[in-house]
Amino acid sequence: CRRGDTHKKVTTVLSATCRYRGHNTRRYGMNTALLLIDIQNDYFPGGAWELSHADEAAAQARLALGRFREQHRPVFHVRHINTRPGAAFFLPDTEIHGAVKPLDGEPVIIKHAPDTFFQTDLHDALSRAGIRKLVVCGMMSHMCIDTSVRAARNHGYDITLLHDACATRDLSWNGKTIPAATVHEAFMAALHGAFADVRTTEDFLPSLPA
Secondary structure, eight states: OOHHHHHHHHHHHHHHHHTTTTGGGOOOOTTEEEEEEOOBGGGSTTSTTOOBTHHHHHHHHHHHHHHHHHTTOOEEEEEEOOOSTTOOSOOTTOOBOGGGOOOTTSOEEEESSSSTTTTSSHHHHHHHTTOOEEEEEEEOIIIIIHHHHHHHHHTTOEEEEEEEEEEBOOEEETTEEEOHHHHHHHHHHHHBTTTBEEEOHHHHGGGSOO
16 A cells, blocks of 8 residues: 555554543543443352452442433443353353342343353444443453453444453463452553543543533
8 A cells, every 4th residue: 555545544543542541531421321241149259250359349330320320321231141051150040239230121131152242232222322432340351341342342332441340350371370450450451542441430430421
């Protein structure tokens, strides 16, 4: 291609990547929805697949949920049901945690894969509601959050990710244990900028106009 064409392409990529940096001037209108992913009982103390600091993450998600409800903004819950033979968690009886329990009328998207958009009607539901911006939180940071945020970006959504309203667990690799905090920070760092504006809940909430 010609030199000028290359410059245009590079400029376009840089603009798309950097547009999340100026989050202090972003506007969150009624085309913004809260997406709570897999905040389910199995991830909490006593559950089948306990995460690190799940209660703390759920408390932050609850704050965001409360603000969206107060302002009558759209809320979408996601519940994972594991259909794999011999699955150890997220069996059909595993419910969404009480901290963020859906109210009557709040949509609950059922999924069977890490990608919240894969073989679900989420994108259609968001489109019908006129949603172009997503505020995302949930579990696990390194799996369904990472996969779903990337998928949402591919669908053209503008994404804010509340990192303190997400949780994960220790991982093992090459004979080493990678602490949950390190896993979480690595995935948040990878998503920030190109895929999402990664913020704390406390930093984000004042951005919502009353």
